[in-house]
Amino acid sequence: GEMKVVSFVTQKGGSGKTTLAISCAVAAEQAGKQVLICDLDPQRSAESWYQDREADTPKLVSLSSGQLEEAIATAKSQGFDLVLIDTPGRDEPAVAAAIRLSDFCIIPCRPTPADMKATPETVRTIRRLERPAVFVLTQTPPRSYRIGEAEQGLSILGMVAPIHIVMRNAYQDAQGAGQGVTEYEPDGKATQEIRALWAWIDKKMEKITYDPT
Numbered sequence: 559g560e561m562k563v564v565s566f567v568t569q570k571g572g573s574g575k576t577t578l579a580i581s582c583a584v585a586a587e588q589a590g591k592q593v594l595i596c597d598l599d600p601q602r603s604a605e606s607w608y609q610d611r612e613a614d615t616p617k618l619v620s621l622s623s624g625q626l627e628e629a630i631a632t633a634k635s636q637g638f639d640l641v642l643i644d645t646p647g648r649d650e651p652a653v654a655a656a657i658r659l660s661d662f663c664i665i666p667c668r669p670t671p672a673d674m675k676a677t678p679e680t681v682r683t684i685r686r687l688e689r690p691a692v693f694v695l696t697q698t699p700p701r702s703y704r705i706g707e708a709e710q711g712l713s714i715l716g717m718v719a720p721i722h723i724v725m726r727n728a729y730q731d732a733q734g735a736g737q738g739v740t741e742y743e744p745d746g747k748a749t750q751e752i753r754a755l756w757a758w759i760d761k762k763m764e765k766i767t768y769d770p771t
Contacts, residue, residue, distance in 0.1 A: 561634050562763055565643040565656040566664050567684070567691075570676040572647075573666040574696040576603045577729045579644045581748075582664075583616040584738025585756040591639040596621055596629055598652050603733075604644045610736030616642075623652035630659055654683055662763050663691035665716075666723075669698055669708035681715045690766050694755065695722040721755040724748075 566579045579595065587593045593616035597604040608618040617638075621629055626643070633641050643656045657663055663684050667673050677693070684691045693712045698705050705722060712718045723729075724747070732742035739748045 561638055561640065562662065563630055563641045563643065563660045564662045564664060564759075564763070565645055565660040566666065567645050567653060567657060567680055568666050568673075568676070569648060569653075569680050570667075570673050573668055573673060574723065574729065575647065575666050576601075576607075576644050577733050578664070578666050578694065578696060578723060579642050580604055580607055580733065581729065581738045581740065581752045582756050582759070583640075583642050585740050585752050586640055586642075586760075587616050588738075588740055589756070589760075592637060593617070593640045593642065594619065594629075594633045594638045596626060596641060596643045596656075598623055598626065598656060599644050599646050601647075607733055607736055610734075612736065623655035626655055626659055653680075654687065657684055657687050657689055660689055662759070662766065663689050664759065665691055665693045666696040667693050667708070667712065668696055669702070669704045674708060674711055677712065677715060690762075691716055692759070692762065693718045695719070697725045698722045700724055719755060719758060721751055721758055723751055723755065 566575045568575050583593050583595050595616055595618040597620040605620045630641055645653045645656045665680055667677055709718050726748045728739050728743045728746050728748040732739040739752055
């Protein structure tokens, strides 16, 4: 199929954006995709993960937003299936550039009032650029009424993924070890979540691409 470009976008630091991006990248690779991660975040936490990593793939490049379009074109010509973009945690031109070049946007959001307040801004940019997007609830407590409240609040703004990313040490530990969570703890609950989430996202993207309406 066509190469897909997916950006991870949020205007609140600490939402687990990079952690989610790299674990999705590894899960997608394990599902047979050739994956390129573009790190646009000046904090470069995806890049430092890549430096700690023993495997060469998924490939990672650190860029400024001005280099993104060329990087995507190059990835396409080199036969990549998927480009995942880790964007800065603040609203800057880089975020809009990434959204504009994406087929699909993932908005990680913690079920906290501060995170919920920050989402409409992100959604406005995504809507203005007419890109499909989905919220993913991250760092959720295993069970809590807050999740239900957050889901209801977000569903007013857009689509919410049915799989939540629960607050688990495995995510941070995997990142520290230069791995995706599916490599770090193959039989763990975090791995089940990421695999399920990525499969769901993948299916949604196929629908969006092939749905002529």
